[in-house]
Amino acid sequence: QVQLVESGGGSVQTGGSLRLSCAASGFVYATYSMGWFRQAPGKEREAVAGTTTDGRTSVAESVKSRFTISQDNAKNTVYLQMNSLKPEDTAVYYCAAVLEEAGGNCLVAPSMDYWGKGTLVVISS
Numbered sequence: 001q002v003q004l005v006e007s008g009g010g011s012v013q014t015g016g017s018l019r020l021s022c023a024a025s026g027f028v029y030a031t032y033s034m035g036w037f038r039q040a041p042g043k044e045r046e047a048v049a050g051t052t053t054d055g056r057t058s059v060a061e062s063v064k065s066r067f068t069i070s071q072d073n074a075k076n077t078v079y080l081q082m083n084s085l086k087p088e089d090t091a092v093y094y095c096a097a098v099l100e101e102a103g104g105n106c107l108v109a110p111s112m113d114y115w116g117k118g119t120l121v122v123i124s125s
Contacts, residue, residue: 002026002114004095009119012085016123020080022095022116029076032113033098033106036069036080038091038121048093049080050106058107063089085123092118 008020020036035050049059049069057069066085071078078095096112098104104111 004097004114004116006093006095006116006119009093009121011122011124014086014123014125016085017081017083018085018121020082020093020095020119020121022078022080024076024078024095024097027097027114029097030073031100033100033104034069034071034078035096035098035106035112036078037094037096037109038089039094039118040088040091043091045094045109047107047109051078052106053100060107082121085121087123087125090121090123092120094118 003025005023033052036048037045038048039045047060049067051057051069051071059067066083068081095116097114098106098112
């Protein structure tokens with residue numbers, strides 16, 4: 001059974017930091033690219049960051065100076081380190097996986113094969 005379980009969300013003040021984790025199971029993690037997406041109330045889901053099986057990473061321009069994606073292949077876990085958080089970062093953050101050899105793009109939501117249920121991040125001013 002495929003599972004992507006996000007954790008680490010919460011409520012922090014502007015300028016604070018959070019580290020989100022996504023633990024994957026039920027599929028061959030090493031063959032999947034991983035992505036982080038977020039969806040704010042009333043807005044469409046947007047890509048935040050992605051990482052390929054060989055460790056290449058990409059981060060959305062809007063958060064590039066503040067967010068970092070990383071992964072621990074031994075733990076089948078991908079992380080999103082978020083610093084200098086702003087109220088506009090408030091959203092539900094989702095982890096997703098896409099089979100890399102099939103040509104999936106880990107920054108394109110419709111491409112993703114598996115999704116977690118999300119973790120809520122609330123930034124107060």
